[in-house]
Amino acid sequence: MGETTITPNQEYKIVSNTKSYDIISKFFLISSADENSPIKATGSKKRLRISSSSSDKDSETDDLETTEKKSVDSRIKKTSQKVAKLTTSSKVNPLQSSDNSITDKKDNLDKKNCTNIEKSNNITSESKTEKVEKTNKKDSSPVKEKVSKCNVLVEDYNPTLPKYHPIKNACWEYGEKVPYYALTKTFEEIEKVSARLKMIEILSNFLRSVIVLTPDDLLPCIYLSLNKLGPAHEGLELGLAEQTLIRVISQSTGRTEVGDLGLVAEKSRTSQKLMFKPSPLNVNGVFKKFTEIANLTGKDSVNKKISMVSNLFTACKGPEAKFLMRSLNGKLRIACATTPPGQKYPPKNLDVSSTMSPDTFKSHVDELALILKTTYCECPNYGMLVPVLLKEGISALPKHCKITPGLPMKPMLAQPTKGVQEVLTRFEDMEFTCEWKYDGERAQIHYLENGKVKIFSRNQEDNTSKYPDIISRIQQVKKDSVTSFILDCEAVAWDKENNAILPFQVLIKRKRKDVAESDIKVPVCVYMFDLLYLNGKPLVKEKFIDRRRLLQENFNEVLGEWTFAKSIDTTKMEEVQEFLEESIKGNCEGLMVKTLREEATYEIAKRSKNWLKLKKDYLEGVGDTLDLVVLGGYLGKGKRTGTYGGFLIGCYDNDNEEYQSICKLGTGFSDESLAQHTEFFKPHVITQAPSYYQYDTSMEPDHWFEPIQVWETKCADFSLSPIHRAAVGVVDPVKGISLRFPRFLRIRDDKKPEDATTAQQIIDLYHNQEQVKCQNSVKFQEEDFY
Incomplete structure (x- = not known):
């Protein structure tokens, strides 16, 4: 029977009626000792036990088994309450039964919940009956509803713990839906750190809990982490306009502040008092609502979307409001890329198997990561990958998820x-x-x-x-x-x-x-x-x-x-x-x-x-044209009066999910094209620069624009700049990179702003200049898009 390490430092293991499994899902790197062994997401009974190589093995085992014991007793209590309620009219006391009948009720409940929990400390039927009778007397009039663990401990959820346990440190129980709070709390913790390995660790901790406790919610968790609703070819996008979301916040709270929508929403929601406490949000419910919102079209669809978003917003608590609004606006901004640059295997404090040396384990995980990465490139649909990962493990991916006509691939x-x-x-x-x-x-x-x-x-x-x-x-x-x-x-x-x-x-x-x-x-x-x-x-x-x-x-x-x-x-x-x-x-x-x-x-x-x-x-100049995003416009003077005379443009930093100014562009335009650009950007003018625009105040344009259009631009070469912020701090500690003699070529309607030339590409092009190559001897490197 295979066993898979699922937590750091202490070897907590899952024991299944089949073998163990492993998931390394892009930046969700979750490690394993045996990738061929799945835990089936549905239909199979599972037993949880704890195994530790440390000296406190016995105490750790007792802790988990005590928790499991309480969980079983709690479920017996809940069932007896339901039966008591149903039989009150007939004056029948369901607890006046033999010890065996009580055990049967427990066993039936275990089967219903698809759980089979192994307890080393045997609890006698008599003690169980006494506990249930005592509980029933205490709660018999009226029958009280069991308070869920996630309602009690959700605010204390912390996925940053160095010895995170996917069961004991989760804020929900087995079979319960994943609280949206837990996901947004994970986002909030990721937002606080800049170290890539720490980001992976935090998100991996959360996802391990999802896999163990609520595997059916893994797919929506992954999509919400990527700020997507499905594969690209399905065309499902939220991207609600900022004005629409500001309207939601204003109508719900009366506040009209501007700035980072997420921060405004969080501040507004915190100060808002409600007469009735709404039901807590869960990941699956939020994902379904997002999908409904994205599918709404036709007459009055905007008002319907506002109503649905308002209902979600009203139910938010803590970090939920901030990340709800950011998700709806299409800008999560937690600096989580699909694949971390240069990240080839999980950090050491993530589940190193006791049965392998570190070098063997690294090699093992490298091999699994390559399988997953290759499969995702050929079959870029998490909806197809995740069920196979949960059911059969990584090694089964090439068999089930392969290049298929009708499913697009990213091009070379x-x-x-x-x-x-x-x-x-x-x-x-x-x-x-x-x-x-x-x-x-x-x-x-x-x-x-x-x-x-x-x-x-x-x-x-x-x-x-x-x-x-x-x-x-x-x-x-x-x-x-x-x-x-x-x-x-x-x-x-x-x-x-x-x-x-x-x-x-x-x-x-x-x-x-x-x-x-x-x-x-x-x-x-x-x-x-x-x-x-x-x-x-x-x-x-x-x-x-x-x-x-x-x-x-x-x-x-x-x-x-x-x-x-x-x-x-x-x-x-x-x-x-x-x-x-x-x-x-x-x-x-x-x-x-x-x-x-x-x-x-x-x-x-x-x-x-x-x-x-x-x-x-x-x-004629630099080794490539650049696709840059228009950030703002400068009002024209002289013969350009009445139109924009120049524009602030920038590259996209996909690590930090922000746009960085790279130059002021004023050449390559005819009078006619300037008039057309001016007309195009009129409905996209915003009152101030979003928090994800990086620029120097000395270059502030007359009007800021939403990031809506990509322009192909060419230049003579690159230079370091104390003003522009492209790749600032990378080539030089305080300077960014700017373009010399930039010239507008054309609009790139086939590209989204997020597809613009990246800060990393700007760095590579800068180093590729002949004079810089001679200084630094930078090697020709490949760029990986996943």
Whole structure:
């Protein structure tokens, strides 16, 4: 019978009628001694016992068994009260029964709750009967409702304890719903610390309690921790406007303060007095309400949302109000990323198995983490992963959760380079190919065995209804032998009269949803460049030269509608240079350079050094264009009077969930475009900078904006700045990084603000400058997106 360590330092173990299990869920790293052993979430009886290698083993065992004994007696008491209430009219005393009948009631109750608690201190039937009779006399008129443990101890919940016990230190009992307070208290404690390992420890402590006590609530706990309601392709988003949430707070409490919505909500709710105490919130209930709110559409939907949010807000206590409002606003801001940078295994104080040496255990956990990470990249849906993790363990994930048509994957991305010579240096002695880099929208096209077609964006959003013209040509494009596939493509605006590629700005004029093919005014041409799945077989582990061959063998070209990416296989600098210039003349951005045989697998969700991008902008300055968020506007002067004359823009720091100013942008605009930008940002002006904007007061703009739009920007190079806050304190103790000679290129409607260039990418680009490379000799590093 397998046993799994579930708490630090003391080896508290779960004993099941099956083996033990382990969950390492991204930044929820929960360790194990035997990953093959599950605890089934439903339908199986479980026995809890405690085993400790420390000298106080016996006392610890007695403590837990005493707790379990009280729990059993409490449940007997509660059952007898219910029976007494039901039989009062017939004057029958249910306690006037044999010892065996009392035991039967206890056993039936144990079965009903799917628990089978092992007690080393046997309690006689006589003593149980005496306790129940005494309790019944005390509470017989009227019968009092049992006070739940979570109502008594919830305010004392502390997931930061160094020797956290998932049962004894939880603020709810086995089978009870997870209190929302416990989750928000965990968020509050995470918010207080900056050390990544401590964040992992705190969240892991909470999740271990969820797994042991209420496994059915694990999935909503994970989604609320990620501030999501489901996988990206389902399109469920809260993101209620700040004004809507301010209205909720104002109507509920009468307060009209501005600032961090969460802090305002917490302060307002603390001072609010209620006539009747509402029922406490639980995680599952809050998650369901969030889902209902996200699904509300149509007439009067805003008022209905306000009413539902108000009901939730009124029931909040402690940190619940703060994190409720932040979740609804789409900005949790507890600095928890999906995968901590550089975090490969749990910290030492998390459940090191007594049966393994530290090195063996580290290796073991590394192996499990790789399985989970790989599986999540191929099947990015916690709704599919969590049930398998709970039932069968990590080792079963590849069997049940795999690449499947209809379920989008994060695409492989390319590293920027500054010139042809850098490409040749990187791919020295390796075979590689150069492809035109098309200026369009990434399209991952899925064809299911039932003939259904799905199209997903680079952000895994469902774009199927946007491209009916792509779907209508599928049967012409695929060969008859093809029954299912996943293609990686680029959808590009196409000029049918001149058989030419049109700029990206033309493509974004297409409607985003529910497009009728007869109404299409901007046709597209699909450029196929990779095949990830064919006829039931994933191809991501195959070499690119083989994937490309299968692509060309199994698909047809349709002139001006579907075609293969234009490419050449070469190792000569002159040919690469000529092909780059040819791509620019063909209205493309530049080249994609890919290895053919060595290190040539498809690396899902990774910005890999095995794909390099060489854009025309690189030849003019910095090695990449930047996607930056507009934070505020400066009123124009002179000929720009009446519009904004410049803008404060910033990068996104995904570790701290904040936007950091990087430069003031005033070039690259025409008078017409400035007027359009001014009109666009009018409804998005806010009274003051949100708490998650990092900037110097000397650069404060005339108007602040909500983070709503991403702009592609290019610059000559990077420099350290005492004013701008991008990556402040990383390269220099007090200075940030700013752009020299920034220039606006275009709006990136295909990107959300959270998809903007990150502070870490800014650091990498800064170090990649020739003069900085010579000083620091920084290595070429890959970037992992999970």
